[in-house]
Amino acid sequence: MNLSVELSKEDSVQRFHIAGEIDAFTAPVLKDKLAEVQDVPGLQAELNLTDVTYIDSTGLGVFVGFYKTLKANDGYMKIIGVNDRVKRLFEITGLDEIIDIEKGVGENRDATL
Amino acid sequence: MPKEVEKQYKALVNRYINTKSENDLYAGQKFSRRFIEKEISPEEVIGIHKSALMELFPDAPEDFWHSFDFLIEMMIHYGLALQEHQSLIRKQEELELEMKIAEKVQNTLLKTRVPTFSDLDIGFLTVPAKQMSGDYIYFLSDDSNYASVAVADVIGKGIPAALCMSMIKFGMDNMQKQNSSPHVVLDVVNRIVEESVDDSMFISMFYGKYEVDGSVFSYASAGHEPVLLYKAASNTFIELDAKGLLLGVQPNATYEERSVVLDEGDFIAMMTDGVTETRTEDGFIDDEIIKEILTTVKDESAQKIADTVYQQLGEMQNFHLHDDFSIVIFKKGYKN
Known part of the structure; x- marks a missing residue:
């Protein structure tokens, strides 16, 4: 079970490319990486989950925590590239109603935020 | 020297x-x-x-x-x-002590009594994957007019998780007198939890309430897995879901409430993701497997149904649970 998180900054948007399974074992890796930037006021973050195969409830907790921190700091978070399984998870938990989630990677990348 | x-x-x-x-x-x-x-x-x-x-x-x-x-x-x-x-050993001992205290809190605060009903058969089973469970089952009933159940999964561990469960119990107990409907219960518990928990902690919870008058089962869900309704007349399953956000994420969430009528032989299976996301060596099980197991024991008592699901899914993973495993069955009609 591996997880990799790559961060690239494009204009004012922090783009995270996450790959692997996000579960109780790997969630701390993601949490630490997101924590590096989450306190920046007005942060614009885009999380690309195209290569994420599975998220368990601990992993979901990391996204919820990141969302709440960003919201408190006037930031914005968007999730892109979710597969069907991950999408269903966001739907069941009702998180798709409050977090901006886009299935697959959009064509117009400039308009993602 | x-x-x-x-x-x-x-x-x-x-x-x-x-x-x-x-x-x-x-x-x-x-x-x-x-x-x-x-x-x-x-x-x-x-x-x-x-x-x-x-x-x-x-x-x-x-x-x-x-x-x-x-x-x-x-x-x-x-x-x-x-x-x-x-x-490291010292640190581990400290952690174990915290877990023990939390376990005690959980065991004493959160005892629940299965309602005894003449026209509703109730069975349940909850098995922790580790020392302490994140799953929480709580029943409320007056043993004559209604029976309610909360099936919750707390994300987080130790004392904070145990405190979360006591908040759920507190919220439910307080509303018992008013005989509140499921969406009101979730709304109140959400407000209590949201004010109290840390940022990456949350709870998924299903709340169902059966009323003898009209045999109506009403329910609401806070980010919980859909539950399964078995209809005896057509020998089919229906997924019961209702829109609603996880508890503890934001204060002003609204919860959709729905209801169904239970006929003789119908039953509802409420489960946590430790059941629906059972993991075997070949990956996750198919939802159909749970329905197949339920079908084979559809004529048994509610407790027998719950026990069989655990027995069979447990066997598939050699009883090495990856997650806490909880299932509650509400079955309308006769008891064996």
């Missing part, structure tokens, strides 16, 4: 080499306490031993003394590793 210890040690070694007597050996054993009193480390003891021998055997070959330098170096690192190991 160490010089003094060195001198005494040398005398002791010398005496033992000459006598090889039990008494002198015993003197050496006792002397080890002096090293501790003087805070002399194991590698320093070897250094003292080396210089004592150098005085006693000045003609020993050069290589012999090098071997002591090797041993001294090794003992320095051995000492460091040992220290680290001991501090």
Whole structure:
């Protein structure tokens, strides 16, 4: 079970490319990486989950925590590239109603935020 | 002072080499306490031993003394590793203590009583994957008009998780007198939890309520897995879902409420993701497997249905649960 998180900054948007399974074992890796930037006021973050195969409830907790921190700091978070399984998870938990989630990677990348 | 210890040690070694007597050996054993009193480390003891021998055997070959330098170096690192190991053990003991306290809180605060009903058969089972469960099942009933159940999964561990469960219980108990409907219960519990938990902690919860009058089952869900309704007349399953956000994410969430009528032989299976996301060596199980198991025991008692699901899904993963496993069955009609 591996997880990799790559961060690239494009204009004012922090783009995270996450790959692997996000579960109780790997969630701390993601949490630490997101924590590096989450306190920046007005942060614009885009999380690309195209290569994420599975998220368990601990992993979901990391996204919820990141969302709440960003919201408190006037930031914005968007999730892109979710597969069907991950999408269903966001739907069941009702998180798709409050977090901006886009299935697959959009064509117009400039308009993602 | 160490010089003094060195001198005494040398005398002791010398005496033992000459006598090889039990008494002198015993003197050496006792002397080890002096090293501790003087805070002399194991590698320093070897250094003292080396210089004592150098005085006693000045003609020993050069290589012999090098071997002591090797041993001294090794003992320095051995000492460091040992220290680290001991501090880890201490830390682990502290954690275990916290878990034990939390477990006690959970066990005493959160006892639940299964309602006894004449026209509704209730069965349930909850098995923790580890010492402490994140799943929480709580029943409320007056044993004649209604029976409610909360099936919750708390994300987070230890004392904070146990406190979360007590909040759910507190919220539910408080509303019992008003006989509140499921969406109101979730709304109130959400407000309590949202104010209290830390950012990455949340709860998924399903709340169902059966009313004898009209045999109506009403329900609402806070980010919980859909539950399964088995209809005896058509021998089919219907997924019951209702829109609603996880508890503890934001204060002003709204919860959709729905209801169904239960006929004779119908039952509802409410489960946590430890059941629906059962993991075997080949990956996750198919939802259909759960329905197949439920179908084979559809005519049994509610408890037998719950037990069979655990038995069969448990077997598939050799009873090494990855997640807490909880299932509640509400079955309309006769009891076996």
